[in-house]
Structures are given as structure tokens and as C-alpha cells.
Amino acid sequence: MDTRQTQLNDWLKTQFDRPFELTFAAADADYRRYFRATFADGDSVICMDAPPEKMRESVQNYLKVRDLFAHLNVPTVLAKDLEQGFVVLNDLGDTQYLRAMTDYPDEAGHKALLLEAIDELIQLQLASQPNVLPEYDRAKLLEEVNLFPNWFVAKELGKELNFKKKKLWDEGIANLLPVIEAQPKVYVHRDFIVRNLMLTRERVGILDFQDALYGAITYDLVSLLRDAFIEWEEEFVLDLVIRYWEKARAAGLPVHANFDEFYRDFEFMGVQRHLKVAGIFARLWHRDGKDKYRPEIPRFLNYLRRTTRRYHELAPIYALLLELVGDEELQTGYTF
CATH class of the missing domain: 3.30.200.20 (Phosphorylase Kinase; domain 1)
Structure with a gap:
């Protein structure tokens, strides 16, 4: 000991x-x-x-x-x-959602587990009240996305943003953040991922919530469906986003009446989170010597490229990514 x-x-x-x-x-x-x-x-x-x-x-x-x-x-x-x-x-046991999903790589089983998690997420959000948790405000969003140039670009890639690249970054972030800030706000767990969800006999166990804030309604859904350690096909994710949206509307949560607008919010929120996580995983290695998360960085680069090329507002970020890491899909771990 x-x-x-x-x-x-x-x-x-x-x-x-x-x-x-x-x-x-x-x-x-x-x-x-x-x-x-x-x-x-x-x-x-x-x-x-x-x-x-x-x-x-x-x-x-x-x-x-x-x-x-x-x-x-x-x-x-x-x-x-x-x-x-x-x-x-x-003790909520030792069966993480991630473990259950990797031990039994069955799409129908994964969907059933994720729908249960979505039900719990909606219950979390329905309890939301303003002025209880700190705001997930612009300053915090900006602090997080800046982890990408400060740690992933500077330390992992060993590069700097020259005038052209800095202009692309600034323009992309200026287009990204207002869409996130305009979203309805609820309690945000901030790490609602399959490693922090436990399979129990009763209902989904939820761990690691100490960093919760009051922020964009799509954040935790992005965390769940665009995970660091397991990845699903885009059609599978889209189906589950629709299921969440239908359940959230029925429960009275303040989501867009138009699904296309909600999905756009989901995707923009994902870009912010993916930039942040790539920076955090790089920092964990280069500052703290923890290499457990470093191999998952390519997954977030793939997420980022796929999303930013779909929206003209995010074209500057896509162009920057092409200059930094190219356009080839990078190999990662579990994909279903």
C-alpha cells in the first residue's frame, strides 16, 4: 500500500x-x-x-x-x-456501460442500453433550475476550446498557428460559440459517457458528476453518443438523437420544435466538446505523463472533420484541420 x-x-x-x-x-x-x-x-x-x-x-x-x-x-x-x-x-457494482458494450458488441443491445441512458438524462434535465449551478458561459466555452491550439496543436503536433491559421481559427470559433450560447440551458453533467454509467439491477447508475454546470441542452447527449472510447456509425447516432428529441419534447424539455435545428445544435456542441477533449487528452500526456487517453485523440479528429465539413459556418475550422492533420480518416479503437 x-x-x-x-x-x-x-x-x-x-x-x-x-x-x-x-x-x-x-x-x-x-x-x-x-x-x-x-x-x-x-x-x-x-x-x-x-x-x-x-x-x-x-x-x-x-x-x-x-x-x-x-x-x-x-x-x-x-x-x-x-x-x-x-x-x-x-457500491454500484463494477459493470460499466463501456465494459458491457465491448464484451457484447451487439447493436440492438447497445441501442437498448443507450435508450435507458437517454431516459435518465431526461430525468436529470427535467430537474434543472437556474442559479443553482455555475453557468456554462462563453468564458468557459472559450477556455475549453483554446485547449486545442494550446495543447493539441502546440504540444502534440509541435506546431504554431501562423497568421493564416489563426485567422481560420478565430473565424470558426466566432461562428461556433453563438450557436451554443443560444441553446436552452439545463443541468449539464459534463461527462455523461459510457465509462461513467453503470449497469445495475435497478436503473442506470451515474458517476463522476462533480463538474456539473448549467448550460446547453445538447452537451450531455453529445458526450453520450460521440464518446472517446467507443464509436457508432452515424446512422445509428442519428437514430438515437431523434429518439432523444422525441422523448425530450414529450417530457416538456425546451428543445427545438424542428428536428433539423436541434440536430444542428447537437453537431455544433459536438465541435466544441471535441476540440476541448483533444486538447485535454494531449495535456494529460504532455503535462501529466498520462498516456491512457492519447490513443483516442484521432477519434475526435475524425468527429471534427466529419462535422465541420457539413456546415459552411464551420468551414474555417475544417480548412484548419486539413492544414494541421490532413483529410484521411485515422484509425481508432472500438467502432460498431
Whole structure:
């Protein structure tokens, strides 16, 4: 055991009066880790290790959003010590949606799981209220897209945006962001992906929601259907976007009455997210030495090229991508 795991083990002994075995369960892209404490009778709990010098604010956000999302199947807090950075949660199991989908690559099964996730997303959004979570505003959107030139272009490609390329970038972003800002706003999980959804006996379990904001209604749907680690054919995605749109309208969510306009919003939101994620994955490698996510960058470049070539407003971004990485589709992992 390392020092933090030993501290966690010692603290857990003060919380439970029965023996347990502590094993590693998962790690986030940041400094947070999760361990599973398993008791002799087979019961288990999940233990979050979030070093307070680095993660105090994030844990406080986690607890706040957990209460806000309590109508969903999110972990229940069983014990906590924020001074040490430890939180004990009930165990939602170890079957991620991603694992279920990669173990059983059946399109009909994938669609059934994603429709269940869409139902939960709608329930999340229906609870939305303004002035509860921070705004996903222009400053935040711009900060995120700038990760692309600052980390992917500068560090991963080792290039700079010259005058011509910078002009293309500025024009494309100036066309992109107003479409996103004009979208109706709801609670946004911000990482509603198949790695953060759990297959349980009751309903979809939802994890990793501490970065939630109040922003564009299409953001989480893009996160779910244009994922970093698994990819579906565009016709499959389009069908599910239509299913979401129909369900959202029936539920009274503020989506466009015209599907074409809604799909355009979905695609523009995707461009913002894909630029951001390519930058984040490059930063994780070049700044933090974490290479787990780097092989997935080509998937986001493919997403970006396919989308930006469809809309004349996004033509500057498409032209920039052609100059930076060319027009050839790049090979990635799981595609169904």
C-alpha cells in the first residue's frame, strides 16, 4: 500500500467494526482514486481517495451535485472526512456501460442500453433550475476550446498557428460559440459517457458528476453518443438523437420544435466538446505523463472533420484541420 491507501485503510477501520479487504477499483483523469472495501459477507463499499491539497473543492462540488442529482441512481454518501479527503459511497457494482458494450458488441443491445441512458438524462434535465449551478458561459466555452491550439496543436503536433491559421481559427470559433450560447440551458453533467454509467439491477447508475454546470441542452447527449472510447456509425447516432428529441419534447424539455435545428445544435456542441477533449487528452500526456487517453485523440479528429465539413459556418475550422492533420480518416479503437 502507498501512503494514501494506508491512511484510507486506517480511517476505514474507525468507520466499520468488521474486517474488510481494500482493493483498487478505478482512477480518474485527475488525482482522484477509488478503492473497494469488501467485507467477509460479500458486501462492499466504494472509497474515494481525493487528496485535499489538490481536490478539496472538487469533493465539495461532488457532494453538492450528488444531493442535486439525488433523484437519480447516484452513489449514497455513507461516511466522509473532508480534512483527509476520504468519502465512502455505496457500491454500484463494477459493470460499466463501456465494459458491457465491448464484451457484447451487439447493436440492438447497445441501442437498448443507450435508450435507458437517454431516459435518465431526461430525468436529470427535467430537474434543472437556474442559479443553482455555475453557468456554462462563453468564458468557459472559450477556455475549453483554446485547449486545442494550446495543447493539441502546440504540444502534440509541435506546431504554431501562423497568421493564416489563426485567422481560420478565430473565424470558426466566432461562428461556433453563438450557436451554443443560444441553446436552452439545463443541468449539464459534463461527462455523461459510457465509462461513467453503470449497469445495475435497478436503473442506470451515474458517476463522476462533480463538474456539473448549467448550460446547453445538447452537451450531455453529445458526450453520450460521440464518446472517446467507443464509436457508432452515424446512422445509428442519428437514430438515437431523434429518439432523444422525441422523448425530450414529450417530457416538456425546451428543445427545438424542428428536428433539423436541434440536430444542428447537437453537431455544433459536438465541435466544441471535441476540440476541448483533444486538447485535454494531449495535456494529460504532455503535462501529466498520462498516456491512457492519447490513443483516442484521432477519434475526435475524425468527429471534427466529419462535422465541420457539413456546415459552411464551420468551414474555417475544417480548412484548419486539413492544414494541421490532413483529410484521411485515422484509425481508432472500438467502432460498431
